[in-house]
Amino acid sequence: MFYVIATGGKQYLVKTGNTLKVEKLLVETGKEAIFDKVLLTANEDGTEVKIGTPYLEGVSVNAEVLLQGRAEKIRVVKYKRKVRYTRVQGHRQPFTKIKIK
Numbered sequence: 001m002f003y004v005i006a007t008g009g010k011q012y013l014v015k016t017g018n019t020l021k022v023e024k025l026l027v028e029t030g031k032e033a034i035f036d037k038v039l040l041t042a043n044e045d046g047t048e049v050k051i052g053t054p055y056l057e058g059v060s061v062n063a064e065v066l067l068q069g070r071a072e073k074i075r076v077v078k079y080k081r082k083v084r085y086t087r088v089q090g091h092r093q094p095f096t097k098i099k100i101k
Contacts, residue, residue, distance in 0.1 A: 003061050003100075004040040011039065014061065014100045024094040027065050033098060035061040067097040 002015050008023025027033045038059045042049040050056060070092040078087040 002040075002042045002044065003038055005035045005061050006037040006039060006055075007035055015044070016100055018100045019066070019097065020100075021095045021097050023096070024068070025065065025096040025098075027096070029065050029068055031065055032101075033063045033065055033096075035063065062101045063098040064101060065096060066099055068094070069097065070094050 002013060004011055004013050006012075007025070010023070012020060012022065014020065025033055036055075036059075038052065038056045038061060039054065040049070040051050041056065041059060050059075052059075071094075073090045073092050076089045076091060078089075079085065
């Protein structure tokens with residue numbers, strides 16, 4: 001079965017056994033996260049497609065939380081020529097690594 005779930009302002013196409021990184025969830029490592037905002041379900045051959053308006057009722061996707069972490073640092077640089085203005089800032093985005101059950 002394929003599912004399209006919504007979490008963290010994004011949509012993900014998932015199926016059983018997938019591992020993916022999503023925006024940080026407030027669930028401890030090793031616990032189970034439940035995604036109840038399911039937009040679509042379908043069989044692997046594309047039959048039995050169910051589309052929600054906007055979400056399907058009574059359908060949820062369970063996932064195991066594998067890791068809570070932070071992504072690699074990115075550098076944000078602001079620069080204006082001729083006025084000697086330079087600012088460098090770093091950012092590490094928090095994420096949660098999950099495995100779909």
